[in-house]
Amino acid sequence: MSAIHVIITLPFLLAICIPLFKKVWPGIHMGWFMLPLPIALFAYLINLIPVVMGGGVFHYSLPWIPSLGVEFTVLLDGLSLLFGLLISGIGSLVVLYSVFYLDKQKENLARFYVYLMLFIGAMLGLVLSDNLMVLYGFWELTSISSFLLIAFWNKRERSRYGALKSLTITVCGGLAMFAGFVLLYIMTGTFSIKELIADFSAISGHDLFIPAMLLVLLGAFTKSAQFPFHIWLPDAMEAPTPVSAYLHSATMVKAGIYLVARLSPLFAGSSIWLWAVSGIGLLTLAYGSYRAIKQTDLKALLAFSTISQLGLIMSLFGIGSAAAFYVGTSQYEFFTIATAAAIFHLINHAVFKGALFMVVGIVDHGTGTRDIRKLGGLMAVMPVTFTIALLGSFSMAGIPPFGGFLSKEMFFTAMLNIREMSFASMDTWGALFPVVAWVASVFTFAYSLLVVFRTFGGKSQFHQLEKEPHEAPLGLLISPLVLASLVVVIGFFPNLLSHSLIEPAMAAVYPFGLQPNESFVVHIEMWHGFTTELFMTIGVAVIGIAIFFLHRRFAWVNEPMELNVSLNSLYDHSLKGLDSGASWFTRNYMTGSIRHYLIYIFLFLTAALGLNLFLAGDITLKMDDFAPISFYEAVIITALVLSAIAVPFVNSRLMAIILTGMSGYMVTLFFVIFRAPDLALTQMIVETVSVALFLLCFYHLPNLKKEVVKRKIKLWNIGIAVSVGVVMTLVSLSVSGSRKFDSISHFFIENSYKLAGGKNVVNVILVDFRGFDTLLEVVVLGIASFGIYALIKMRGEENALNSQDQFGFKLDIYGGIRSNDVILRTISRFAVGMILLYSLYLFYMGHHHPGGGFIGGLMASAALLLYAIAVGMERFEKTVPVDFKRMTGIGILIAVITGMGSFLFKAPFLSQTFGYFDIPLIGELELATATLFDLGVYLTVIGVASTILFTIGRDK
Known part of the structure; x- marks a missing residue:
């Protein structure tokens, strides 16, 4: 396992340890235990910058499912390093900020930091993965962990609504992206991003190329809140402010942008990619900036400004893809400036938006409101917070000498350059790009002024506030102060980033334009003379200031948009329609009749199997070589x-x-x-x-x-029973008479001892060759047992009190009723011990003789059941104080850890090994790791069977 794999794994391991920290040190804020990890990750990644600047690339692989091309392969180049630094660096500041923002007495901090560590690990895994399937797994894990973070205050209806909305939209987009990945695999036979890019010219003309591209873009657009999928982001602002500052400004929403940047070398040669990415990006930029100025809640305003800024970055990556059409020409670097601007603004946005979100959290804490109509005059009482807000807002507005001004100038340059393109109809429609960009920038300037001056300037309205306003404590100010300082440093020393981060990231985005030993050269300056971009900036400032001052006077600008038909209403009505449709359908088939359910199952079974038998014309029912039937x-x-x-x-x-x-x-x-x-x-x-x-x-x-059963029902029952019997008989005969390929039984017979060290072929197949199937089966069994336990325990006490049968005694057959059979109780004392001993024998000898963990576990469960029936449940619980639900979890955990242990030896998940050892007094003994896996199965089966049996038996 490489150091890059360890980086991804550490947040997950820390998340597991958080409950332990809570128990051992209950009086200390959990954030202090979390803070060292992101700082350490950031420090480690900082040390890799010189290597990456020199063209170094870290590429390591761990086998996982090699037969399907799925390997845990990590790739650290300029692009992934940049995102890794954002994730760990801003993550460190967010954790520090949360220590002072979240009250350890009022909040469930353990739960919060478990979710946060899961998210950090998922984001690092996403940006460092080279395998598309692994990337998809981390992609969906970011959606799940962000869902949990957004719904952290789950007692609030809006928090639950926002979390569900974000999960629904991003997961649906993720499924579309997954389909695109599968299409790419069909075209190339690989999931490796590095190999896909190397082979991009061979698949560009494939029939599946465009569908794969569009499906991938759906995933990217939903994750990065591009129009029309942006509607989840404003509602996600119900999350705690540290979550908003981290997920929705610096990390998660940029996952889609990362995907577009990473796959640009693969799709950039298509005009559809150029139009889709740049067009949707510009539309999102314009729409988000206009909606931002209509918000009265500071967090909502920043949410729409984030949507706008994400659209800006996305459009730049789209325009930068035009460089693929100019590879080898003098105009190649002319269009790569868009990519440089995208990467530069991505950094700037993470810095100033993170600071502004933290400022909003401070204002909310200090005043009790985020409504700008009630705020004003806070400059005098919150001078430090005002200074941070001023720096962040001016950078977002693109005012010199801050970093946002530099990347905005580069943005204008890229938009003006697009007029030089003579393909993909850009010579006709390309002139609209700089116009839309300029108009959107005007609104961006206006809402940036609103953030700072409507909150901190003007007349004070302290009488409308819930709290007496006051400056934040130093702990809350440290993180936004660091980000605000970076705003200034980037503005004055931009080339610190251009050589260390921007150029390596550009080399990762567009490797096809570089010759050996060549590199991009990015030089950023504050002053370029009196250029078109400068005059565009002056126009933006003039019109933006005018809009700011006229903002309160024009109701159509100031009032929020209330439309009868909107994207949000479409989402809500679609969800309600889906829910009502599902309810109607469920009511009609969930009748409560087991007979009806069996009819559905058997009809589907016979129809599916029968149709397949009918359509498969080469199946024969061979019945002439069966063995004779004995007496x-x-x-x-x-x-x-x-x-x-x-x-x-x-x-x-x-x-x-x-x-x-x-x-x-x-x-x-x-x-x-x-x-x-x-x-x-x-x-x-x-x-x-x-x-x-x-x-x-x-x-x-x-x-x-x-009961008297109607003739019609009898005929139905007979017909279904006969059809099932006939179809299953035909299936059995066809299987034995129509083999389309050789049986694999010979392989297992020949290799079970050679490869797995076991003579019992059945057990070897279960714990070695097909151990993954067995692992999933025991997990399903565990889930089923927990489900049964929960269903029975959910029944109210009223049912328990009234639940008496016709003879009048309670139905606790193990507690209220005790067996009077002396013979049973006497025999059970000896039989139970012998059965348990035999179950251990079956477990241990299962690798070579009949038995195994599954059989042994069932045998042990039968022994425990016999003992419980004989002595009664109350005495059983005293003499056998075992939590069988916990035993189920321990068994599954042992099986999973055994499978993961193969990673230490760079082997695929659940790879097993064995060896022979001389043990004193015993002699030669075989030891196999499969025995540990089988132990997990053994404990899980005992836990599952006992949980089900004793839960039902104990139920009153």
């Missing part, structure tokens, strides 16, 4: 058929359970005859536990009453 097999078949047929006709549920169990045990005898001991053991134990489970469930039901 014993005939007897077992007869007993099996008779027991199954008798079930619908008995008058007692107890007899129905016995007959069902009899059918299962007949199947067990078949496995014995056919020499399948593992299956026979599993079937026998599952049948035993299932019968007990049926008894526990049916005990709660009233006596079985025979």
Whole structure:
């Protein structure tokens, strides 16, 4: 595992440790434990700048699912280093800010910092991943962790609404992006971004190229709040201010911009990419800047300004992609200035917007409101906060000598350069780009003035405030002061960034234009003379100041937009329509009748399988080479058929359970005859536990009453039963008679001992060759057991008090009723110990002989069930004080940790190994890591089965 892998892993490990810190040091603010990690990550990445400046690239890979081309490959170049520095650097300041912003007495800080560390790890994984599938996993994890952070104050309806809205839109976009990644894999056979870019010329003419591009852009646009997907960002401002300052200005919303920048070398040669990225970006810029000046809430104003600024950066990356059309020409560097401006403004925006969000948090803390109609005159009482707001707002407005002015000038230059293009209809429509950019910049200037002067200037209105305004404590001021200082430093010394960060990032975005030993040269100056860009800036300032002063006088500008039809109303009505439609559909098929549910399942099963059999014309039903049926097999078949047929006709549920169990045990005898001991053991134990489970469930039901069933219903039942039997028989015959490829059983038989050190092929397949399947199965079992536990525990006490059967005693068959069978209790004392010992034998010997973790776990569960029935649940809980739900979690954790242990040896997840060792007094002994994985399965099965059985049995 490389140091880059460790960087990604550390936040997740810290998130796991947070509850421990809370218990050990309950009196200390949790933020102090979190702060060293992002600082350390930032310091480590800073040290890599000289290497990356020299053209160095860090590329490491860990195998994961190599057969599918999915590997945990990390790539650290100029672009990912820039984003990594933003994530860790601003993350450090946000954590420090949150220490003083969040009250440890009122807030659940452990939960907050768990979510925050998850987000930091996900963002680092996203920007450092070279594999598209791994990138997608981290992409969705950012959506989930941001959802949890936005909904941190989950008792507020608006917080829950904003969190759900952001999750819905970004996850839907992520699924579209996932489909685009799959199409790229179909075209190239690789998920590696590095390999895709190297092969971009070979796929540009492919039929799937444009669909893949558009799907990827959907993901990028939804994540970066581009029009019309921007509607989630203003509602996400219900999150705590540290979250807004981090996620919604500096990191998460820039994930889409990162994706566009990273994949630009792949798609930049397409005019559709140029128009889509730059066009949507400009539209977002103009719309966001206009909506910003209509907001009265400071956070909402900054939200729309963020949308606007994201559109600006996106449009620059789109225009910069035009450089792909000029590779090798003198105009190549003429158009790369747009990319340089995008990267420069991305840094500037993270700095000044992070500072402004923190300022808003300080104002909210100090006054009790964010409504600019109630604010004013705060300059006198909050001078430091005012200074920070002034620096941040002036940089956002593009006023010299701050960094925002420099990147805005470069933005104007890029927009003017687009008129020189003679392709993709730019010679006709390209003239609109600088016009739209200029108009949007006017509104940007106006709302920047609103932020600072409507809040801190003008007449004081302290009587309207909830609190007496006061300056923030030093702890709250440190982080925004650092960012405000950077605004000034970047403005006066921009080339500190141009050589260290901007040039390496440009080389990563557009590697196709560089010859060996060449590099981009970016030189940023404050003064370029009397240029068109300067006059555009003067015009922006003049008109922007006019709008600011006339802002209160014109109602159509000042009042918020209230439209009957809007994107937000479309989203709300769509969600309501989907919810009502789903409710209607659910009401019609969720009738509460098990018979109806079985009809749906069996009809779908027979239709799907039957249709496939019908359409597959080359399937044959080969029946001429079957072995003869022996006398014993005939007897077992007869007993099996008779027991199954008798079930619908008995008058007692107890007899129905016995007959069902009899059918299962007949199947067990078949496995014995056919020499399948593992299956026979599993079937026998599952049948035993299932019968007990049926008894526990049916005990709660009233006596079985025979009702007159209509002839139509009988015909339906017979028809469905016959159809299922016929289809499954045909499937079985077709499988044995129409093999389209050779069986893989020979591979497992030949290699189970050679590759996995086990002689029991069935167990080796479960814990080694197909261990991932087994892991997912035990996870599903665990979830099911927790679900059953939760469903039963959710039933109110009123039901428990009234839940008595017709004989008048409570239904706590393990607590209120105690077995009077002396023989059962006496035998159980010896039998339970022997069964548990045998379950351990099955577990340990399962690698070479019949058995394994699953069978052993079921056997142990059966022993515990027998003991509970014999002595009663109250005594059982005293003598066996085990939390089986916790045992389930421990088992799953052991299985997962065993799988992850292979990473230490640079092997794929769940790779197993074995060896032979001489143990004193014992001799040679085989030790296999698969045994540890099987231990996890063993504990999980015991936990799952016991949780289900004892929860149902204990239920009153």
